[in-house]
Amino acid sequence: MPLKSSQSPNSHPLRPLACASALLALLLVGNASAQNFPITTEQRATAGQVAQAGVALTELAPNAPDSHTVKRGDTLWAISTLFLKSPWRWPELWGMNLQEIRNPHRIFPGQVLYLDKSDGRARLSTRPPGAQSDDTSTVRVSPRTRYESLGDTSIPPISLQAIEAFLTEPMIVDEATFVRAPRIVATQETRVLLSRGDRAYARGQYSSGAPGEALTETPGQSRELRVFRNAVPLKDPTTGDILGFEAQYVGKALLERSESSREVTDASGKVQTELIPATIDIVVAKEEMRVGDRLLPEPPRELTNYIPSAPASAQTGQIVSVSGNAVTFAAQNQVVVINRGTAHGIERGHVLAIQRSSHLVTDKTDDARPQLRLPGERNGLMMVFRTFDKVSYALVLQITDGVKVGDRFTNP
Numbered sequence: 381m382p383l384k385s386s387q388s389p390n391s392h393p394l395r396p397l398a399c400a401s402a403l404l405a406l407l408l409v410g411n412a413s414a415q416n417f418p419i420t421t422e423q424r425a426t427a428g429q430v431a432q433a434g435v436a437l438t439e440l441a442p443n444a445p446d447s448h449t450v451k452r453g454d455t456l457w458a459i460s461t462l463f464l465k466s467p468w469r470w471p472e473l474w475g476m477n478l479q480e481i482r483n484p485h486r487i488f489p490g491q492v493l494y495l496d497k498s499d500g501r502a503r504l505s506t507r508p509p510g511a512q513s514d515d516t517s518t519v520r521v522s523p524r525t526r527y528e529s530l531g532d533t534s535i536p537p538i539s540l541q542a543i544e545a546f547l548t549e550p551m552i553v554d555e556a557t558f559v560r561a562p563r564i565v566a567t568q569e570t571r572v573l574l575s576r577g578d579r580a581y582a583r584g585q586y587s588s589g590a591p592g593e594a595l596t597e598t599p600g601q602s603r604e605l606r607v608f609r610n611a612v613p614l615k616d617p618t619t620g621d622i623l624g625f626e627a628q629y630v631g632k633a634l635l636e637r638s639e640s641s642r643e644v645t646d647a648s649g650k651v652q653t654e655l656i657p658a659t660i661d662i663v664v665a666k667e668e669m670r671v672g673d674r675l676l677p678e679p680p681r682e683l684t685n686y687i688p689s690a691p692a693s694a695q696t697g698q699i700v701s702v703s704g705n706a707v708t709f710a711a712q713n714q715v716v717v718i719n720r721g722t723a724h725g726i727e728r729g730h731v732l733a734i735q736r737s738s739h740l741v742t743d744k745t746d747d748a749r750p751q752l753r754l755p756g757e758r759n760g761l762m763m764v765f766r767t768f769d770k771v772s773y774a775l776v777l778q779i780t781d782g783v784k785v786g787d788r789f790t791n792p
Contacts, residue, residue: 435502440495441465447508450491456537457688457763457777459487463495463504467777468688468731468761468792487535537686537729542713543765543775546703549629549666551608551676552768558611558625560584560592561674562639565657573668576631581657582675583639595658595675596638603635604678605660607669614771616719617698617786623719623770626701630673632664686765687729690792695720695732699787700771709782713775716762716783721770730764732774732789736781759783761792 444463460467495502496509553561562584567574574580584595597603611625637659644654662669702708703715710716720726735756743750760779764772776783 435464437497437500437502439465439469440497440502444495444502447492447494450487450489450493450535452489452535454489454535455539456487456535459493459535460688466792468690468763489535537688538763538765538775538777539713543715543773546715546766546773550773551606551627551629551679552614552624552771553611553627553676554624554769555622557676558627558674561676562592562595562605562658563675564607564660564669564671564673567671573670574662574665575668576662576665578662579636580633580660580662580669582633582660583655583657584675585639594639595635596640597635602678604663605633605635605675606678607631607633607662607673607675609673611674614700614717614719617700623700624768626717627674627676630665630667630669631662632678633660633675634663635659636661686763688731688763689729691725691727691730691732693725694791695724695726695730696788696790697724698789699734699783699785701785702783709784710776710779711782712760712777712779714783716774716776718762718764718772718774718789719770721768721772723769726764726767726772728765728767731777731792732762732764733758733792734760734762734776734779734783735788735790737784737787756788759787762789 441462441464448459448462450459457467460469491506494505494508496505498509562582564574564580565583566581568579571578582595584592586592607630608627609630611627613622614624614626615622635658639658640656642654642656644652646652660675697718697720699710700717700719702710703717718726718732736759738756739754740751741754743752759781760776760783762774762776762783764774766773
């Protein structure tokens with residue numbers, strides 16, 4: 381619903397600086413109450429230091445423009461790349477404009493960023509170089525009505541379209557969780573396939589194999605369940621160890637009635653235990669579901685804000701898989717799985733440098749045809765956007781050649 385604001389029908393003078401500050405404050409606050417974007421103490425300290433001293437000109441990108449108008453489709457990563465050699469060092473970009481852009485997550489289309497390179501230092505500002513901040517001249521503002529959407533129009537840190545499906549669909553589970561996950565066991569009227577609006581029945585407690593737990597409704601917990609199948613093992617390229625299972629998301633279900641059992645007496649007078657499966661309703665169907673598909677609780681929704689930064693500790697690892705069916709090489713804006721996760725200190729927003737694998741080539745200029753070992757070279761950058769215990773999803777942000785399974789990564 382649009383937000384309507386209007387001014388008094390009587391024109392009155394306002395100082396441009398006060399007017400601009402009020403408008404900027406409105407833009408930067410936005411709907412901050414609805415979104416709590418994290419800013420660490422270290423990032424604030426860096427920004428404060430840079431805000432006072434500016435950035436050395438040697439840290440600027442070779443073709444850094446004098447100004448840039450923020451437009452729809454921009455990302456904080458893209459703007460950082462435009463002005464800085466190292467785009468993951470976003471606190472410098474924020475720090476150069478600390479006085480005017482107090483929240484780096486709230487930059488909007490239409491804002492103009494000016495690069496001031498006076499005094500041998502670089503600063504980013506929303507005012508052109510040389511403009512006075514203490515201008516006391518006045519301007520008369522005519523009455524007008526302005527409509528503004530309540531939706532968040534600030535630019536995202538990275539392209540959210542490239543990772544949207546990976547924020548809600550794939551799940552990484554360990555082997556024990558996969559084995560014990562409740563399953564769809566029956567359908568109404570012996571249907572083979574299930575779609576949105578259908579009712580089905582599921583069990584979590586089995587008498588053989590992994591016992592699991594009964595699928596029951598718990599007070600205070602969501603009744604939403606995620607339906608998945610074909611959990612593919614993710615193996616470490618070097619050790620062959622299974623790091624987890626990537627489950628294929630097929631839809632969502634709502635738990636309507638808990639799994640239970642009761643004692644009944646048969647015709648011969650013998651007491652039997654009668655099993656009553658849980659009742660579920662299919663509410664979302666990406667693909668048709670069937671008996672045998674597994675269920676897991678809907679995980680909590682994560683913030684879709686990512687702050688590019690270098691890991692605080694040394695990181696090294698390998699690409700485990702590349703997203704997409706029959707895809708061998710990952711290109712820019714494609715998603716890969718890496719063999720490092722929260723257990724190794726990986727966090728959302730960590731930027732990692734991709735390395736080409738070293739390989740052997742034959743020296744054809746030598747009659748003896750010796751084998752030469754070519755070293756692994758830097759091939760691009762990727763940013764982690766979703767983490768699990770032993771693996772993480774990362775988005776390829778910059779690339780020279782394709783990324784494949786087994787390629788290594790290090791700190792940027």
